[in-house]
Amino acid sequence: MRKPQSMKGLEELGRVRLSQNFFMRDFLYSEIASFYGIPNIPDDPDLAIAAGKRLCEECLEPLTARFGRISIRSAYRSPGVNQFGNEHDLNCGRNETNFGGHIWDRRDALGGIGATACIIVHALLPWYEATGRWEALGWWIHDHLPYDELEFFPKFAAVNVNWREHPKRRIHSFIPPRRGVLTKPGMANFDGSHEAEYAEWLAGL
Numbered sequence: 001m002r003k004p005q006s007m008k009g010l011e012e013l014g015r016v017r018l019s020q021n022f023f024m025r026d027f028l029y030s031e032i033a034s035f036y037g038i039p040n041i042p043d044d045p046d047l048a049i050a051a052g053k054r055l056c057e058e059c060l061e062p063l064t065a066r067f068g069r070i071s072i073r074s075a076y077r078s079p080g081v082n083q084f085g086n087e088h089d090l091n092c093g094r095n096e097t098n099f100g101g102h103i104w105d106r107r108d109a110l111g112g113i114g115a116t117a118c119i120i121v122h123a124l125l126p127w128y129e130a131t132g133r134w135e136a137l138g139w140w141i142h143d144h145l146p147y148d149e150l151e152f153f154p155k156f157a158a159v160n161v162n163w164r165e166h167p168k169r170r171i172h173s174f175i176p177p178r179r180g181v182l183t184k185p186g187m188a189n190f191d192g193s194h195e196a197e198y199a200e201w202l203a204g205l
Helices: 007-014 031-036 045-067 079-087 122-131 135-144 195-203
Strands: 070-074 114-121 149-152 159-164 170-173 180-183
Touching (some): 122 135
Antiparallel strands (some): 149 159, 170 180
């Protein structure tokens, strides 16, 4: 598929079905793009679609099947949108660090494809609001899904879910008081089952 050059072409891209419950349109909205009038359109739609399908099929669909509704807060960013966000302190990393992340249509430094979506898992919200604990979702994903990296944020315990061909398997949090790395390869808590970390939360669902 060529980069859309018309409204009809963009509509066609938006109607591409990435998985049972998700379409490309679900991931194209950007507040930065909307407010500043910067097109958020992939230069390489086929690569963006391929990466998005893997993210949806391997991570987002299993989350939806187990926990129900999820909301997409931020997902695909064109290089232009991401660069603008980085240069204007709008919570975007450098483009090079987002290839295979929020920038779905660029391969990462290892030559692999990848995609990120920042999501809110609604089933976590009552637990998080009552306890302040986000780790249950992180450990459940760690035990069940082929994620690359998870990044948790304080507002609604939103989480960047990243899928890549060459996964790092790293969980990081910006939520106090447990900011920093929860787990990564080489840490003592990385291997084995972590069911005890999310059993209480799941029992209340």
